[in-house]
């Protein structure tokens with residue numbers, strides 16, 4: 001059985017007090033209930049250490065949204081994987097399309113980030129996904145395959161087995177347009193086959209592949225009911241504790 005996960009990505013939202021309040025709210029709503037998925041909060045760096053303290057760590061993990069591609073040193077403004085790990089966070093989102101687009105992250109820098117995350121015992125949530133123009137010109141499968149190959153296929157079987165993937169079609173992120181359940185399943189199935197061709201069916205079958213892109217309480221259940229969709233990476237809807245919990249509860 002592969003892990004099911006619902007992870008929030010708060011992006012650059014919430015000041016310090018608001019973020020800690022949101023983390024507490026989510027943790028209170030989770031309470032002692034049992035859900036059929038792991039719950040992760042992807043917070044800005046400033047919230048990590050305190051968020052780890054205020055949530056029930058038996059039920060909720062905390063993720064950073066990025067890490068540096070260098071281990072340490074004179075890189076003003078950067079935050080290393082080791083620093084993230086020292087906050088108590090357990091995961092790090094790497095390769096989000098906003099970072100690829102606005103911060104010119106390349107296959108190579110993402111590969112370095114993945115390596116540093118793994119070396120520091122952080123689980124990478126590695127994002128992949130095509131732009132609208134790429135889907136319209138039917139190169140979306142090639143694009144997604146290249147994103148996986150170029151930044152992840154240097155990994156050993158053991159290390160690849162530690163990665164969580166998130167398929168996030170760029171045209172669906174923050175747009176209110178969601179991939180249809182069929183589109184999501186088709187791509188997730190393709191991704192699993194790409195992994196299987198390289199690492200074998202055993203690894204492919206246990207790799208968690210999340211869907212991201214305008215996932216909300218009303219479409220989550222249908223998206224998550226696909227056999228190859230193992231949960232979601234949730235942007236906008238993770239900023240409201242109630243909505244986020246409804247998505248968690250969709251499993």
Ligand code: PEP
Nearest residue numbers: 173174212213214235236
């Ligand atoms: C995201 O940023 O990872 C995301 C999926 O955003 P949204 O849910 O707002 O589309």
